[in-house]
Each structure stands twice: as structure tokens, then as C-alpha cells.
Amino acid sequence: MEMEIGPGIPRKCQCGALTIVLKSKTTQNPGRKFYQCGAISGPNHVFKWLDEAHLEEFDVLAKK
Template sequence: MSSSLSSSSRFNRKQVTGVPTKCWCGKKLTTYCSQTDDNLYRRFDRCEIAIQRKTEEHLFKWIDEALLDETRMVDVKVMRLVDEIKELRNEMLTKFELQQKMMFTMEEMMKEKMN
């Protein structure tokens, strides 16, 4: 896929991460199927203007690369959530232990007062 990466970035005005919805020019993207020998039947998104004006640099993104980008971004978000949940769990356990100690202390004080 190394040749596909260079062909993909060749058309980008700037690098686009994930699944794009619009070109930098504001036009919607259309999905096409490659007819080249190197990428036969490989799907890609392209701005309609780019098809008409081949000399202009409009958005081009292979569908499989876009989906991999999205998957990686979701993985990062999931790992952040896992870390946040672990942190919250630790905070809750600490608070619970503190409350337990307070309850034990109060119970001891009550016993002393009763005696």
C-alpha cells in the first residue's frame, strides 16, 4: 500500500484524517472506483470538481485508508475512556475506604459514650 499512500497524498491540499465528507472547496465528495492496474477496483472519495479540473488539487482519499484512520481514532478514544473509568474507580474506592474509616470511628465513639 505504500504506492497508494503517495498517490493519495499527491492530490491532497492538506492531509485529511478519517472519513471526509466535503472537499476543501466545500463540494460534496463522490465515491469512485479506480481503473488503474495498481489499484484496480479500489474505491476512493473525490470532489466532483477534481474530476472535471484535473490540474487543481482537490480532496482525494482512498476509502480503506479513511476507514483505518477512523478505526484508529476510535481506538484512541476508547483507551482514553478506559483510563478515565479506571481513574474514577480508584477515586470511588478511595472515597469508600474513607467513609468506612469514618463509620468505624463513629461506631467506636458511640460505643465509648454508651459505656
């Protein structure tokens, strides 16, 4: 079974791990929060900016 990561808040990574919220330390996005796979950080694992995920989530809910 393949799990699809749709728009909105990513609660689980496609590898099955729960996502965690971290804070960016890059100079481009200092202090910006993001969702990341709780097990592995890398390609094919969740990485999504929290503000963007929340905007998408709002959009998804608005369409229901």
C-alpha cells in the same frame, strides 16, 4: 475560513464540494475505491483511498 481535512473519511473537500466514491480503473489498483472531490479532480482537492480513510476513521474513533 479555512477548512482542514483531517484524518478519517473526507466528507467534504476543502473547496466546499461533497466528496464522492469512485472505483479505480488503474492497473495498480483495479476496483479499489476512493473518495474524491465531487466537483473537481486535481491538486488541492480530496483524493483518498477508501480503505485507508476507513482505517484512519477507526483510529480517530478509538482515541475518543
